[in-house]
Amino acid sequence: MKRALAKITGEICKKFGNDPTRMMDIAMAVQERFGCVSPEAMDEIARAVNSHRVEVESLVTFYGFLSVKPQGKVVIRLCRDIIDWMKGYESVADAMSRELGVSMGETTPDGAITLTHAPCIGMSDQAPAALVNEVVVTHLTPERGRQLVRDLRRHLDPQQLVTMVGDGNNDHPLVRSMVRNNIRMRGPVHFADFEPGSGLRRALTLKPMDVIREIKESRLRGRGGAGFPAGLKWEMAANAPGGKRYVICNADEGEPGTFKDRVLLTECTGQLLEGMAIAGYAVGSDTGIIYLRGEYRYLLPYLESVIEERLRRGFLGRDILGKKGFRFDVRVQMGAGAYICGEETALISSCEGLPGVPKNRPPFPPQQGYLGCPTIVNNVETLCCVSRILLEGAAWFASMGSPRTTGTKVLSICGDCRKPGVYEVPFGISARELIEMSEAENTGTMLIGGPCRQMIGSERFGGRICYDDLATGGAILIFNRARNKLEIAEHYLDFFIEESCGHCTPCRVGLILLKKAVHKVIEGAGEPSDLAEMRDLSNFIIRMSRCGLGQAAPNPVLGALEIFGDLSAGFVAERKPGLLPEFDLSKAVIDAEMRVGRQSKIV
Secondary structure, three states, rough: OOOHHHHHHHHHHOOOOOOHHHHHHHHHHHHHHOOOOOOOHHHHHHHHHOOOOHHHEEEEEEEEOOOOOOOOEEEEEEEHHHHHHOHHHHHHHHHHHHHHHOOEEOOOOOOOOOEEEOOOHHHHHOOEEEEOOOEOOOOOOHHHHHHHHHHHHHHHHHHHHOOOOOOOHHHOOOOOOOOOEEEEEOOOOOOOOOOOOOHHHHHHHHOHHHHHHHHHHHEOOOOOOOOOHHHHHHHHHHHHHOOOEEEEEEEOOOOOOOOOHHHHHHHHHHHHHHHHHHHHHHOOOEEEEEOOOHHHHHHHHHHHHHHHHHHOOOOEOOOHHOOOOEEEEEEEOOOOHHHHHHHHHHHHHHHHHOOOOOOOOOOOOOOOOHHHHOOOEEEEHHHHHHHHHHHHHHHHHHHHEEEEEEEEEEEEEEEEEEEEEEEEEEEEHHHHHHHHHHHOOOOOOOOOOOOOEEEEEEHHOOEEOOOOOEOOOOEEEEEOOOHHHHHHHHHHHHHHHHHHOOOOHHHHHHHHHHHHHHHHHHOOOOOOHHHHHHHHHHHHHHHHHHOOOHHHHOOOHHHHHHOOHHHHHHOOOOOOOOOOOOOHHHHOOOOHHHHOOOOOOOO
């Protein structure tokens, strides 16, 4: 067995050139073959790529989809983000657990099926949902969950779970997924007809710096949430010293409640690849990488087929569209379940075969990024905008949107509304208009940009979706008035605690302390001083954390405290001196009562 493991692992490493920067691909291939990356396999990988065992182990233990311990032939990852929780996650999880006879995180005794959870799989518009290996199953109910388990016990083939397919390219032979696009509003930038090669042809009639000037004049800002001017980023990379440059597409949309890039990857693949090629021409790069989140692996065969088709048609590869000397190739780098890899420097680390730990800045990626070379990182939506801008012109794009935020925005809207889905709207639209379009009723609060951004109450529903007011990378989560705002905040704290890389103490420890304070108040044991402590601790975590995760994680708590001032009346109260409000004497003596067989008399 050990000899066979060594032989197969060695062959996998050789397939990837024994290249330590491809360790992510190697580890995933080994796990696919053996069900885990065992200590013995780690030794073989380290030997083959001339690395250290500790470096292999640090990578394997960092990513949620990689495992040191054997997993089942089929792994069910039930999504437990807040929307799935609202739609019935707990009852579905309980039904599947009972049917399998195992608890969450365990494997059946025969080693066939593992049941676990995933923080967010990009299906919040069709929750509850699960990944069964690479197959997405949507709109689960307890009965459907039980039936799913019975079917898997019979055939252990997740693909047979797909009894109907979704719309658009979800019906493509290389996708065959039950996922639905749920495109509720089509706009002129992303969902209008697009002739392959049209934007690229115009770009190649211009000089590279003129292409950058076109992007700058369009005033396109990155659609990932930070809103950094795309043209300025490209200019920095083009002017940075060094011969080799890279273009990376960030397709790791892990923000809970976000799924719009999933739809763009499915329906606008050509437009995305064209935007990458235009970026490569502009900055002098011949290599592009699409970093695809592990939850979207079901799209990988289709994406690779579109890349191959564009190679055949001369839109990628050597001498593109007859432009002598211009070469641009694209490969897909799979992620493996790590939210932090949505941050561009963590994403670059992951592409380099390392744990996705954010890097210190400066230098910034356009100066020194992937493999130490100038690198531009733009997300899917931004690069789709690029190809349309080169086709229609900067003035056309700049004529839409708000005065300082041009163009359109693709939004993922979900939660307490009748029409969850994807909406392409002009920047400057109000939050209230989004509520009306998605047919939400009795709305109490919204998360604009997901938990990393801002929670707003009804007094701000007139605010505008733009970088000068309500900034968002795309997630819009709607909650009705019956939802407990602090419970929402606590749910997201659980998410951030799980996803923290653990590098810095303010994030690693501070978030746990903040969760304890929030939970104390939710349980009705809070005092007015606890609210002040929550504010102080939140601000400390934001101020002292090393990267964007820790700097954003307390935002839902601060939003709840700022917007809903009635917390002090409904959740906290002064306590008698000398008593611990969180201490419940009745619960504390239960074990003793059971031992002696009688109930205590508490005075």
